[in-house]
Amino acid sequence: MALIDKMEEQLRPPEEFVNVEYPAKYITLATGEKMVIRQISREECPIALEAVKPLMDVERDFYDIVAVRMYAEILGYMRYRVKDEYVFLGTINGEIVGIVNGRSVNAQLGMSYHTIAIRQGLRLGAQLFAAKMEYHFDFLNQDEVLIVAESPNGFKRWMIEYELESRPEVWHELGGVPTYVLTRALWEKHKPVKCTGRRPVPEELLAANIPARLPGAYAQKK
Amino acid sequence: MREVGIVGVGHTKFGRWNGSFLDQAATAAVEALRDAGVDLAAGKAHIDQVFLASMGVGQVNKISGAASALVDTINLRPAMAETVENGPASGASAVKLAYMAIASGMADTVLVVGAEQMRILTGWESTDFVATMSHPDAEYPYGLTLPSFAGMFTRLYMEKYGLTETDLAIVSVKNHENAMHNPCAHIRLVPSLHAITEDEDADVINPYVADPIRVYSTCPMSDGAAALVLTALDTGREFAHKPVRIAGIGQATDTHVVAERPDPLDLFAVRESARKAYEMAGMGPEDIDVAELHDAFQILEIVESEEVGFFPRGEGAKAAREGRTRVDGDKPINTSGGLKAKGHPVGATGVSQVVEIVRQLRGEAEGRQVKDAQTGLTTNFGGFGNNVVSIILTTKEEG
Amino acid sequence: MMELYAYRCDACGELHHPRHFVCRKCGNTEFTEEVLNGKVRVLSWTKVYNLPEGYMQPYLCFAIVKFEDSGLIVSVQINDDKPYIGQEADAAVGVVKEAIGKDFYGFIVEPIAV
Numbered sequence: 001m002a003l004i005d006k007m008e009e010q011l012r013p014p015e016e017f018v019n020v021e022y023p024a025k026y027i028t029l030a031t032g033e034k035m036v037i038r039q040i041s042r043e044e045c046p047i048a049l050e051a052v053k054p055l056m057d058v059e060r061d062f063y064d065i066v067a068v069r070m071y072a073e074i075l076g077y078m079r080y081r082v083k084d085e086y087v088f089l090g091t092i093n094g095e096i097v098g099i100v101n102g103r104s105v106n107a108q109l110g111m112s113y114h115t116i117a118i119r120q121g122l123r124l125g126a127q128l129f130a131a132k133m134e135y136h137f138d139f140l141n142q143d144e145v146l147i148v149a150e151s152p153n154g155f156k157r158w159m160i161e162y163e164l165e166s167r168p169e170v171w172h173e174l175g176g177v178p179t180y181v182l183t184r185a186l187w188e189k190h191k192p193v194k195c196t197g198r199r200p201v202p203e204e205l206l207a208a209n210i211p212a213r214l215p216g217a218y219a220q221k222k
Numbered sequence: 223m224r225e226v227g228i229v230g231v232g233h234t235k236f237g238r239w240n241g242s243f244l245d246q247a248a249t250a251a252v253e254a255l256r257d258a259g260v261d262l263a264a265g266k267a268h269i270d271q272v273f274l275a276s277m278g279v280g281q282v283n284k285i286s287g288a289a290s291a292l293v294d295t296i297n298l299r300p301a302m303a304e305t306v307e308n309g310p311a312s313g314a315s316a317v318k319l320a321y322m323a324i325a326s327g328m329a330d331t332v333l334v335v336g337a338e339q340m341r342i343l344t345g346w347e348s349t350d351f352v353a354t355m356s357h358p359d360a361e362y363p364y365g366l367t368l369p370s371f372a373g374m375f376t377r378l379y380m381e382k383y384g385l386t387e388t389d390l391a392i393v394s395v396k397n398h399e400n401a402m403h404n405p406c407a408h409i410r411l412v413p414s415l416h417a418i419t420e421d422e423d424a425d426v427i428n429p430y431v432a433d434p435i436r437v438y439s440t441c442p443m444s445d446g447a448a449a450l451v452l453t454a455l456d457t458g459r460e461f462a463h464k465p466v467r468i469a470g471i472g473q474a475t476d477t478h479v480v481a482e483r484p485d486p487l488d489l490f491a492v493r494e495s496a497r498k499a500y501e502m503a504g505m506g507p508e509d510i511d512v513a514e515l516h517d518a519f520q521i522l523e524i525v526e527s528e529e530v531g532f533f534p535r536g537e538g539a540k541a542a543r544e545g546r547t548r549v550d551g552d553k554p555i556n557t558s559g560g561l562k563a564k565g566h567p568v569g570a571t572g573v574s575q576v577v578e579i580v581r582q583l584r585g586e587a588e589g590r591q592v593k594d595a596q597t598g599l600t601t602n603f604g605g606f607g608n609n610v611v612s613i614i615l616t617t618k619e620e621g
Numbered sequence: 622m623m624e625l626y627a628y629r630c631d632a633c634g635e636l637h638h639p640r641h642f643v644c645r646k647c648g649n650t651e652f653t654e655e656v657l658n659g660k661v662r663v664l665s666w667t668k669v670y671n672l673p674e675g676y677m678q679p680y681l682c683f684a685i686v687k688f689e690d691s692g693l694i695v696s697v698q699i700n701d702d703k704p705y706i707g708q709e710a711d712a713a714v715g716v717v718k719e720a721i722g723k724d725f726y727g728f729i730v731e732p733i734a735v
Binding site: 435 | 638666667676683695697698718727
Binding site for chain 1: 426
């Protein structure tokens with residue numbers, strides 16, 4: 001690691017509450033393709049940034065706001081400016097098909113940031129979102145996750161399908177819409193029909209997915 | 223009665239249309255007119271009547287009298303024009319009305335356009351939009367939707383005939399495979415039968431929409447437009463294509479309230495519309511070389527294939543399992559990809575089905591062509607079977 | 622308590638639900654309302670996950686049920702996560718759709734514990 005000067009040291013947040021790595025898993029999609037979901041380190045952030053960039057000007061379905069914010073969040077993580085953040089990639093044969101991120105507020109509380117499905121039509125977003133909830137509840141052992149939605153699709157997918165509790169008195173870092181909460185009880189209720197995948201990822205499959213590649217095409221851009 | 227044939231077809235790429243409703247309708251219309259060799263210059267098109275089929279142009283796009291706008295933007299004034307709304311059967315209804323207009327002598331050449339824009343709505347808005355075709359007191363306010371009825375219907379059919387979720391998936395995979403050869407299809411991926419039925423992840427990646435119906439046994443929400451040029455065969459007017467003759471059209475209604483049907487598994491209007499179309503054509507199910515059946519849910523393709531007389535009651539799924547409904551089978555169904563994979567822009571669907579049959583009968587269905595296809599059937603299903611139109615097209619001479 | 626009705630034809634006695642303008646049997650247009658309630662039996666059911674706009678819940682169960690007394694068959698909401706064909710239920714009436722200023726009442730049948 002490069003030498004860090006004293007000032008930079010002052011600027012970096014301590015890492016406290018994302019002390020468990022998310023173990024990679026894979027899901028067989030409807031096409032029979034295998035999507036690998038894995039946590040990435042700072043070294044892999046540049047390609048994740050490149051992958052969201054083309055969506056920054058897609059107004060439809062709020063891709064622009066989600067892409068711009070996710071870009072800033074991943075950059076913040078990469079340059080040590082967000083505390084306790086994590087980023088997961090979804091890849092098929094190494095190609096990035098979706099990205100999710102979030103962070104830990106404290107040992108008991110998680111905060112969901114954003115979910116982007118780059119490849120459409122295979123319900124990848126739902127799988128990636130479920131993976132980060134799995135991380136908060138089953139690996140970080142947190143009690144609750146704060147969630148907001150920025151699009152009607154997000155609202156339908158998360159708030160309604162997971163029956164999230166409304167908690168408008170708590171402010172989510174993303175601001176804007178009122179906060180909702182996924183509690184452990186709700187997670188346990190919905191997990192069987194929302195969360196799937198297998199571990200460990202066979203070595204060969206994992207090798208085919210590292211390093212990650214940029215998406216070939218963006219249907220959203222058409 | 224005058225004979226009527228189809229001399230022009232047009233079809234947008236189904237899926238998402240990034241433009242206005244009228245542009246989408248006009249795109250299909252102009253393609254059909256050009257396909258027929260019609261001159262679009264002012265006063266030279268000689269189109270007497272335009273029917274624009276759409277379920278949602280008023281409700282969703284907030285355009286009333288849309289046919290007038292269409293006629294103007296594609297320069298067909300002073301043609302007669304009407305918008306036709308008959309739920310998801312709007313398209314085939316418009317074809318029927320065009321036939322009536324020509325057969326009666328009121329018109330010689332008619333343009334039919336079916337168009338729908340569903341993806342400007344969120345998923346739950348479009349679910350609500352489609353549900354407005356259910357009974358306004360006894361069904362719609364309950365939150366009952368078309369998938370709800372299809373789910374309850376499928377469960378009963380499973381109980382009675384031993385149908386499985388895998389049977390539905392087999393039909394789905396076949397239609398997705400067909401759609402890969404249709405450049406106008408909405409969904410361009412082929413699900414793996416194993417992945418959507420038996421795989422460990424199957425329950426989550428192919429979740430229930432309306433138990434026992436899953437995502438991969440129901441159609442998507444699509445934008446899309448399709449168009450036809452119909453003409454009288456006795457005018458001597460020359461077109462760029464040899465006409466595909468409309469041999470028969472049948473339509474029937476059933477109880478609007480699904481629960482009021484004496485036999486809940488009986489799709490009477492499908493059977494009756496097909497019977498009337500066969501009778502008018504002087505044909506029977508054995509004459510049909512290729513069919514487009516309204517598979518908004520895969521169960522419907524199976525049951526319609528029985529109701530139109532292709533297979534005995536309860537044996538539609540068996541026929542699909544045996545590959546008889548594949549492009550190379552003896553009764554190919556939904557070579558276009560069907561509503562499942564080609565997409566289902568509701569008001570456009572009935573027109574789109576006829577476009578596919580015309581392409582098959584012209585021998586233009588590249589990659590999915592049914593060998594020596596001479597006669598085809600379309601069944602366009604409105605409501606949950608409360609208003610159904612069947613059409614028979616042929617290249618055979620009359621009699 | 623809200624009640625829902627069946628409509629008996631004044632001429633031939635045929636029962637209808639919902640209301641028809643013309644009797645489906647004899648063509649008469651006069652009907653008398655009768656309270657429609659009692660025991661029903663589930664003929665088919667579904668659990669629906671893609672609900673239309675206005676329903677803020679992840680799923681709802683629906684059923685087609687037959688009234689034991691009158692034989693009328695209607696579509697209803699059923700207050701059970703896992704209904705089954707042949708299940709017995711009571712035809713309760715409740716708000717099936719909430720709308721500002723105009724809630725809509727319909728059958729929400731309550732399964733009878735076996």
